[in-house]
Amino acid sequence: MTEIKIREEDEFIKLGQALKKAGLVSTGADAKAVILEGLVQVNGETVLQRGKKLYDGDVISYEKNTVKIRK
Numbered sequence: 001m002t003e004i005k006i007r008e009e010d011e012f013i014k015l016g017q018a019l020k021k022a023g024l025v026s027t028g029a030d031a032k033a034v035i036l037e038g039l040v041q042v043n044g045e046t047v048l049q050r051g052k053k054l055y056d057g058d059v060i061s062y063e064k065n066t067v068k069i070r071k
Contacts, residue, residue, distance in 0.1 A: 001066045006056065013069065015042065016050040018060060022067045034062065 004021050006013045013021070016031035019040070025031045028050075034040055035050050041061040042052060054060070056071035 001059075001068055003068045003070050005070050006054075008071075012053040012055050014050070015040065015047060015052040015054060015060070018054055018067065018069065019062065022060070022065070024060075024062050024065055024067070039063070
């Protein structure tokens with residue numbers, strides 16, 4: 001499992017940004033496409049919102065990759 005950190009001054013990170021920061025997609029357009037195709041899960045549930053806010057402890061799953069959000 002990979003972990004990514006939310007910037008200290010921020011309380012959350014958006015799903016599209018988290019996918020890019022984790023290196024799972026190259027661009028925001030790629031993030032939007034895989035999210036809208038229903039390929040991304042947050043905490044075990046499929047999410048279709050690129051702007052979904054993720055907080056400390058949330059877990060993203062995409063293509064057998066798992067990423068945990070940390071503050």
